[in-house]
Amino acid sequence: MSCVPGNCTARATPRGGAIGGPAIRYLIQRGRDGVPRVGGSQPGVPPSTSAFVPVMLNATIPTEITDPTNARILAVSEDRIAGFLDDPFAEIARLSDVPVETVIERLRAMLAAGTIRRIRQTLMATSLAPGALVAWKLPTEKLEAAFEFLWKDDPFSGHIVIRSTDSETTGSAFRLWTTLKVPQGRSLAAHCDWLAERIGAESYRIMPAKCLFALGVGHVRRRGMEPGARSEELGQVIDTNVVELSDLEWRVLEPLKREFAVDEIGADPWRARAAEAGVPLDEFVRVARGLNARGVIGRFSTFLEHVKPSKEGTRVTRYNALFHWRVPEGREIETGREVGRHHIVTHAYWREGGPEFANVNIMAVVHGTDKATVLAHKAAIDEHLAEAGIPVLYTNVFWGGRSEIKPSEISPRAYDAWAKSVGMR
Secondary structure, eight states: OOOOOOOOOOBOOOSSSSOSSSEEEBOOEEOTTSOEESSOOOTTSOOOOSOOOOOEEETTOOOOTTSHHHHHHHHHHTTOOBSOOSOHHHHHHHHHTOOHHHHHHHHHHHHHHTSEEEEEEEEOGGGTSOEEEEEEEOOGGGHHHHHHHHHHHOTTEEEEEEEEOSSOOTTTTOOEEEEEEOOTTSOHHHHHHHHHHHHTOSEEEEEOEEEEEEEOOOHHHHTTOOTTOBOSSOOOOBOOOOOOOOHHHHHHHHHHTSOOOGGGOSSSTTHHHHHHHTSOHHHHHHHHHHHHHTTOEEEEEEEEOOSSOOTTOOOSOSEEEEEEEEOOTTOHHHHHHHHHTBTTEEEEEEEOOOGGGTTOOEEEEEEESOHHHHHHHHHHHHHHHHHTTOOOOEEEEEEEEEEEOOOOOOOHHHHHHHHHHHTOO
16 A cells, blocks of 8 residues: 545624524624625635625524534534535435434524534545645744734635644644645645745744545544544545646536535535536536545535534533654554544544654644543553554644634635735746
């Protein structure tokens, strides 16, 4: 096995809890800055807050993740709907054993309330655009401003997290961590150089994934999971080869991946997007199925607001830990597969940390509501690696603090328009 490197009354909604008022018209969707807006942003264009579409929601619909029906739905909808489906909401209903009408009602309500951050068809972006994890070293006084810039002004930075370690260790001076993707034919290094100048970074480390071993969130189904719980099978190896797409495929992909607005959640979800792409529905579905067969399509997912508490004070998770391991050269895939089989792991990769991070080569992400429990999961993974005969030469934990998440834009057209707008050559 090998791997290669109209006029209406509207108001903002609360986060979580039952929706107030007997029947309220809602702003359809929240932008990157948390401001409700309609639909998804156009490629390379910041989200608009000027257009409103009314949708009527029943005030009594529960929107907390602790509601039993919501929990059943979310246990499926977070990361159990693989690939492209003609009717993903019907599949969520089937797998959760909840009537489809209830699934649609609850997802609309949770999205409007902010319990769910976004609903969208995800992509295997590693197959579509070069990407990397980037660690940034900045003066402390510039850290928050840099976070804001990457969050609001760089469409190609995705996960943005301020991290810390429990003690001063190798790499602990790198506090700002981001994921970054740039379209094919564009340079990660050039983009980072441009960003570094804008945010005042002293240095940065680009760490592309050579292989992926786990990729799935599923916070609801992971609640209460015992340390050491793992599958009988080794973690899957997912390579990072980039696939070239035709103009037609990009035309379909751009609306396909756009976030769902509240009023788009229902039967026949792709018809309006086919019209947006300028193709008949059957052609849209044919192209999407072809992209799925080529490994380009990820999951149809609901993404929870997993850090900020709901109106009732419920947190999906509180701690976000990035685990580092250095293992002997040549044993990266073996180690990654052993780490990836642990159910608590949401992401696992082979990335080269370089001297800035003591030459670690395996990284994994684990979330939890209790720090001691997260560390117990880490200890269980460490113990398992020892039992498997894999020596760990160095390990560390980087804890996530402030964080924001948005999908990285990967469209070449969007990148070129953005680069022109900011004067980037």
